[in-house]
Amino acid sequence: MLALCMALVGPSAPTGALFAGAQSAPAVRDVVPNRVMTWNICNPCEVSDVDRAAEIAAAAPQVIGLQEACVRDVEWIREYLKNLHGLDYHVEYGSVLRKWGRCGGTPWNPGAFGQAILSAAPMRDPVNVEYPDGGSEDRGYMAVTTTVGDRSVRVFNTHLAQRRQETVRADQTRVLAAEVARHDRAILLGDFNAVPDSPELTGIWALATDADPQCHPSPTGTCQPTTDWQSKFDYVFLRGFVPLRHRVHPTPYSDHHPLHTDVDPT
Template sequence: MQTSEAVGIHFGEAMLLGRSTRVLAGALIVACMVLVGPGAPNGAPSRPLSAEAVRDVVPNRVMTWNLCNPCEESDVDRAAEIAAYAPQVVGLQEACVRDVERIRDYLEDLHGLVYHVEYGTVLRNWGRCGGMPWNPGAYGQAVLSAAPMTDHVSVEYPDGGSEDRGYMAVTTTVDGRRVRVFNTHLAQRRQEAVRADQAGVLAAAVARHDRAIVLGDFNAVPDAPELTGMWELAEDTDPRCRPTPTGTCKPTTDWQSKFDYVFLRGVVPLEHRVHPTPYSDHHLLHTDLDVT
């Protein structure tokens, strides 16, 4: 039988061991917090940036991408798709403000790419963007730019068709020059007359600028009559794509139609690429430009 003194010694040792274990556990937690950092976005893999990940954007590259909404896609994956091509300017359609905020954070925290953001939201929709039923998330367009943006406008079309639609515009820097950038999403398919009116509103705004880049999902093939006004003002970044049956236009959607455009006014296209992606029913379209 152990004496009371021996029991006391063992009890003291146990208390000391327990205290030491707690101190060690606390130190490990603090160390993990230092490694993760307070700025790691929720749901993102927390890891330090590799040297290869920290790089600059391509200063003369612009991109347009319809994110697909509602779609159960990860904003981490969306950010990785954008980071793979690192454009100076990105125009997003079907974009929820909360998603764009997360995408911007992931681009910086996980890929070392820092963007400013402006929104062209025209609708608050709980089904598309979540939030509380009495305070749904904002939905529409967004522009991410590596350079600051000025003169931001957001315009809702007089008739959105089956869903409110609009365009936004900013002035920012591409290829070292200031240029007006538009981003739009026209009415859904089988609403040709509505799209024609919307394209007319957009074309009137674009016509006020000698140099402009127009990004967006126009929901119309190149030879659709409703795009006539845009073709009179600008050219597609693909020089082989024309509003004629003989034009050779790469499809930009999973259903093999070209709906997504980078229209250029007073800007010279150099090289463009269309990239199918598993994270949307629209492909990524980016192009390198000579703005000077």
């Protein structure tokens, strides 16, 4: 019976989750109030949500955008952040498909897959938009209004079409840029599956700057890689904010590395 239960839960179940007992909650920690983070957590991957939560807790961002996020995984990550690290986050989901192969569940009720935003402050006015053409897999963006530092800001989180689908990504960024342009203060997080000088990112660069001041949409820019294959695909784009410091933290728990930046509103 236990084996059947684990088979039905599928690959999204965190390591040890079925056997986790009651634990004493640690003292509540403070997040870094002006820190934002993006991370493609990789799915399907045989990774423990305990480890994913520990990676997030090490940076303790006020806001984090996750891509390739299964709802069940995010639920466990939130629990571990609260119960093991004393960090309490609100959550909004931007799921774009239901797929057993990605997120487990049951064949007749597969888990939801897409984006998620965790925020220490409450969020309002959430939207979830699926791109008209996702490419080889459904893709989209989500947006919420929350607080970074002491400023209200519109936060976007997206995952663009996979590599070698440049024309699809170009259409997706046109949809995204039109919405970002409506806001004087915005933070755009995500896995864009494109290096900085890719033509499909031109519209985004026209609206916002990268959290890394040395990274530009030209071959002369010095952009720190964010993936195991030494490409920069992950971004924190800022509109109405100035970057103070940033860090890419290599991790064994995903093929993308967590990227966080501290910001100051202009």
